[in-house]
Amino acid sequence: MTGTLTRAEQKQQTRNNIMAAALKKMSDDKGFSSLGLREVTKEAGIAPASFYRHFANMEELGLALVSEAEEALQAILQDAKALEEKGEDIVESSVQVCMEHFRENGALFRVLAREATGNSPLIRRAIQRCLMTLNHQLAEIIELEMRRRHRKITNPLYMAEAISTLVFNLGIASADLPYAKQKEVEKRLAHHIRIIYWGAEAMANSQHLSRNLMLS
Amino acid sequence: MTGTLTRAEQKQQTRNNIMAAALKKMSDDKGFSSLGLREVTKEAGIAPASFYRHFANMEELGLALVSEAEEALQAILQDAKALEEKGEDIVESSVQVCMEHFRENGALFRVLAREATGNSPLIRRAIQRCLMTLNHQLAEIIELEMRRRHRKITNPLYMAEAISTLVFNLGIASADLPYAKQKEVEKRLAHHIRIIYWGAEAMANSQHLSRNLMLS
DNA sequence: TATTTCAGCAAACAAGTGTTTGCCAATATA
DNA sequence: TATATTGGCAAACACTTGTTTGCTGAAATA
Numbered sequence A, B: 001m002t003g004t005l006t007r008a009e010q011k012q013q014t015r016n017n018i019m020a021a022a023l024k025k026m027s028d029d030k031g032f033s034s035l036g037l038r039e040v041t042k043e044a045g046i047a048p049a050s051f052y053r054h055f056a057n058m059e060e061l062g063l064a065l066v067s068e069a070e071e072a073l074q075a076i077l078q079d080a081k082a083l084e085e086k087g088e089d090i091v092e093s094s095v096q097v098c099m100e101h102f103r104e105n106g107a108l109f110r111v112l113a114r115e116a117t118g119n120s121p122l123i124r125r126a127i128q129r130c131l132m133t134l135n136h137q138l139a140e141i142i143e144l145e146m147r148r149r150h151r152k153i154t155n156p157l158y159m160a161e162a163i164s165t166l167v168f169n170l171g172i173a174s175a176d177l178p179y180a181k182q183k184e185v186e187k188r189l190a191h192h193i194r195i196i197y198w199g200a201e202a203m204a205n206s207q208h209l210s211r212n213l214m215l216s
Numbered sequence C: 001t002a003t004t005t006c007a008g009c010a011a012a013c014a015a016g017t018g019t020t021t022g023c024c025a026a027t028a029t030a
Numbered sequence D: 001t002a003t004a005t006t007g008g009c010a011a012a013c014a015c016t017t018g019t020t021t022g023c024t025g026a027a028a029t030a
Helices: A007-027 A037-046 A050-054 A056-086 A092-102 A105-115 A121-148 A157-174 A177-208 B007-027 B037-044 B048-053 B057-086 B091-103 B106-117 B119-150 B156-172 B179-215
Strands: none
Touching: A007 A037, A007 A056, A007 A105, A037 A050, A056 A092, A056 A105, A056 A121, A092 A105, A092 A157, A092 A177, A092 B156, A105 A121, A105 A157, A105 A177, A121 A157, A157 A177, A157 B156, A157 B179, A177 B156, B007 B048, B007 B057, B007 B091, B007 B106, B007 B119, B037 B048, B057 B091, B057 B106, B057 B119, B091 B106, B091 B156, B091 B179, B106 B119, B106 B156, B156 B179
């Protein structure tokens, strides 16, 4: 009838408001665990009690934020995959894309990083699962790329784990640093990844070479 | 005179009790940020008010724990250095030593990992500094080892950063996993590190090689 | 021995917390 | 239009939080 929103849409919107409020509050330095319900509802412009029309408790808010971050991570991966299919240099550009996403909504990823070692076991498990599936997807991309380039490597999943751990931890830790420092981290990350590529390849090839060349 | 402790010793002891109590409370799942003063003092067997005879506030307790963890990290590094000087395979044994330390006092390192992305900026900075000096020390060890083996690599500090990030994050995350899983992580970590060694060496050699090729 | 020092304590304080209740008014449904 | 639904709210509940105050009794000092 009117140009206003339907009831369900309204509800969805204030739900979004709550999540946005939580993120904003976390932007100025604190983690999710030290985030008060009243703080969030105040920022969202609703009464404390109204919170419970949208989430059963604070932990559920945390899980919702995690799954939002999960979607954002998936988006990053899709971008990386697109780059891979275009045949561009995946290392440099992927790191750039990734850091760009981190910058764009840094608070969201900081939730992931913080709560990965945070207080709620439930949330911790959720994040662990999320990162694990991410690793598998990344491994698949790496394998595809390697096949396309007729390279062989030892273990794409291991590579994925190392790369994602580095990008995730170093990247997010630098998200609130000045821009110049961020660019420096970008360079270091690209270097790390390239080293891992070299290493994986060298190790795979060494299995067909004489052992005494590089004895570990 | 008597067999009892002097006053200063007593004070030091209850200070230790407080820190131990905080660690114990954190062992069963929670982070430092969600740790209550009353919780700690109760565990330590003192009144809440007595806490302030030893620390100005909770944040100072956190800093004290960080510096204790720092000492423990230094101990790990000394062990690694000793292994290097003995000429043992540094990768496998270092990872083992490291994980052993993680297991031994896991709660302490979990503080480091959690508060590295935690709520107190003061504590965060302290941890960042700690990890940075650690990287420099590790880089020095790596450089020494490489020189001893007559290998050349690109950048020991980069290697150190990658290795410490991986060991720290993957290692600590697995500290509360079942033993079998821990051993698996140990294997993966050793693999990661070895890959990085291979990669750094391969990259250094390729630079040398391509330069020579261009000359000819 | 007399005096000072000070770790430890109970109690109170001012704010904070998450959550529940009962009600209202606007929307959706019949 | 009448009825049922439900998002939002003020207020209260039952805690828990970090911190301060003034005191006590034992150890250290003179």
